[in-house]
Amino acid sequence: MARGGSQVTKQQQEQGACAGCGIRLQSESTDKPGFIPAAAINKEPAICQRCFRIKNYNEAASVAIDHDDFLRLLGGIAATDSLVVHIVDLFDFEGSLISGLQRFVGNNPVLLVVNKVDLLPKGANQNRLRNWVQKQAKSQGLRTVDVVLCSAKKNIGFDRVIEAIEVHRGNRDVYVVGATNVGKSTLINRLIRDYSDLERELTTSRYPGTTLDAVHIPLDDGNAIIDTPGIVYPHRMTEIVPRGVLQALLPEKEIKPLVYQLNAQQTLFVGALARFDFVEGDRQSFTLYISGGLTVHRTKLERADELYADHKGELLSPPNKEQLEEIPAWTRHRLTIRRGTETDIFISGLGWIHANGMNGALVDVYAPKGIRVLMRDALI
Structure with missing residues (x-):
């Protein structure tokens, strides 16, 4: 199975890279990749706040990268044998759907997880919502193996998300992709708590043309959840x-x-x-x-x-x-x-x-x- 991951080297650490994921460390912006408090940057090993929270609190923090860097990051997924979980915001569906995702993931199956269903009025018909989502996704050229409606915040439908991942991933890694503010980190945190063995060393997955890194979160069966940074879409009011x-x-x-x-x-x-x-x-x-x-x-x-x-x-x-x-x-x-x-x-x-x-x-x-x-x- 193609993994694309590698251990962070001693040379990378000496050059100011995170010992967990390999991202270049910085202390200026808390919401940018590689953030580490200034007081912790000289510790051994030095790890970014995102990796620290994953390793010590079973919790992934949300980070974001711009459109071009995100597309370069996605470009490596087609060469892997993986399940791609695309998380979108039902309240901002067209704004949070990754346009052109299909051409980046190749033949890998795409599971579309539609979050924040709890925001809609209680009388909303779930079957109608699901059919609407399938139609809209198809019109954007996205082929999905399944569509799951859920609310990560209210714990609605999350068992169905887990079930769909188990059905479709087989013996493969799981790439989780999505825009900012769609609830990706909340869902990642649930997956970490349910499936991760965090005693193992965090690894990094590197792709050509970018210095940004996705974080590999080890699973008990030897595979991993790959948490990718959220894409920033300036066409969204948020x-x-x-x-x-x-x-x-x-x-x-x-x-x-x-x-x-x-x-x-x-x-x-x-x-x-x-x-x-x-x-x-x-x-x-x-x-x-x-x-x-x-x-x-x-x-x-x-x-x-x-x-x-x-x-x-x-x-x-x-x-x-x-x-x-x-x-x-x-x-x-x-x-x-x-x-x-x-x-x-x-x-x-x-x-x-x-x-x-x-x-x-x-x-x-x-x-x-x-x-x-x-x-x-x-x-x-």
């Missing part, structure tokens, strides 16, 4: 807002749908993060699926520009005025909702707006430049 806004942006509990009956020429502001204009169409309802930490304001379209100019960062918040300076200016997206369709307007990292009416509509969506905005078949 990646471009200041840290102080994340608490309001990321839902922590079941979403309460917000229903608005709108006439044409009315506007909804989601804090100062996004704006929705109902430009043309018959009176109809629109349902917002967003975090309960965000506030929605309704106004007439003719007053929208003035309201934003006068109240952004105050009445219209989050973010506040100071935080707004760190966020790109809005870009307008004009969308036509076809008559007779059940449609969501998806804003990556923020949530989505469901067009409840069947009469069609012309709408404008304003979001920070670069944020992914699209129409899709209705999730709920």
Whole structure:
């Protein structure tokens, strides 16, 4: 079986590399690979905080790398014989799905684990959700051996995740891949607690063209879980807002749908993060699926520009005025909702707006430049 891993050498350690995974050590950024507290950098052996937490607390920390480095990291998986577990966020499905994953993993099977199902209203039909996920994944060119819905945080469906991994991995390593903020580290930590023998030395898996490393977490049968860093996608709202806004942006509990009956020429502001204009169409309802930490304001379209100019960062918040300076200016997206369709307007990292009416509509969506905005078949 192809492993691709190697022990960290003495020379690497002397050059300031982690004795656990081989990543170059640094003490500046806690959320970047290789972080070690300055007081511990001269210890023997010196290991990064991520490896320290895995080895001593059975807990993996979340780290992130940029898009190009992540693709180079993925490039080595096709040469292995492995099960690839791709974790996505149901609340931000299109934003967290790794586009083009299939061409990087080759013939290795892909298990799609869809996390955060607990955020949807309790009445959501699980079979419909699963069928929706399969259809969306297929449209992105992703071939999956199975789809599992779960909530790592609420421990919903995790037994099914374990069962699916056991069924599909055989005598192979398991690569876990995903974007940031999808709950990857929570799931990894559950796998570590259930399956890892951490008395063995951590190893590193190196790939051509990158200095970043995936961490091998030994399994009892001699194989390993390979925990890869999370990919940063700048098209997600969660990646471009200041840290102080994340608490309001990321839902922590079941979403309460917000229903608005709108006439044409009315506007909804989601804090100062996004704006929705109902430009043309018959009176109809629109349902917002967003975090309960965000506030929605309704106004007439003719007053929208003035309201934003006068109240952004105050009445219209989050973010506040100071935080707004760190966020790109809005870009307008004009969308036509076809008559007779059940449609969501998806804003990556923020949530989505469901067009409840069947009469069609012309709408404008304003979001920070670069944020992914699209129409899709209705999730709920």
